[in-house]
Amino acid sequence: MSRVITFGTFDIFHLGHLQILKRARALGDELIVGVSTDALNFSKKQRNPICCQNSRSEIVEALKCVDRVFFEESLALKRQYITEFKADILVMGDDWQGKFDEFNDICQVVYLPRTPSISTTELIEIVKER
Ligand code: C2G
Numbered sequence: 001m002s003r004v005i006t007f008g009t010f011d012i013f014h015l016g017h018l019q020i021l022k023r024a025r026a027l028g029d030e031l032i033v034g035v036s037t038d039a040l041n042f043s044k045k046q047r048n049p050i051c052c053q054n055s056r057s058e059i060v061e062a063l064k065c066v067d068r069v070f071f072e073e074s075l076a077l078k079r080q081y082i083t084e085f086k087a088d089i090l091v092m093g094d095d096w097q098g099k100f101d102e103f104n105d106i107c108q109v110v111y112l113p114r115t116p117s118i119s120t121t122e123l124i125e126i127v128k129e130r
Helices: 015-026 038-045 053-061 075-084 101-105 120-129
Strands: 003-008 030-036 068-072 089-093 108-112
Touching (some): 003 075, 053 068
């Protein structure tokens, strides 16, 4: 049995999010997703996500490809989360390429190519322009 873990904000959930979660799940038997808290986002970007953490995690948790969801409270806790959830594989999009290689000592680190031409930031811009 192999367990996959991934992390993200998943704000204004879109196809790019769904595709990375499906591909992550296909690498193992179980997928655990760390959804970043509003506070973590605020500390990173000085703004709150459009959708609150309870909405974001409820959407992710409802997906067929997701087995378990938890709140990612801090970027500094990744090692602890990987250990706690006994993850064998850490998956991230390739916008994070190389950033998590330090965890190669406790799990396999896999970066998957991002889905082209879609992002939360772009969606916000498109809606603003209309
Ligand atoms: N993603 C993707 N294709 C897109 C957009 C996003 O594959 N077109 C992937 C990202 O690479 C990431 C995941 O979807 O792996 C979630 O993306 P975000 O919600 O933007 O998450 P992020 O803000 O990168 O949070 O601990 C790390 C952070 O919590 C990651």
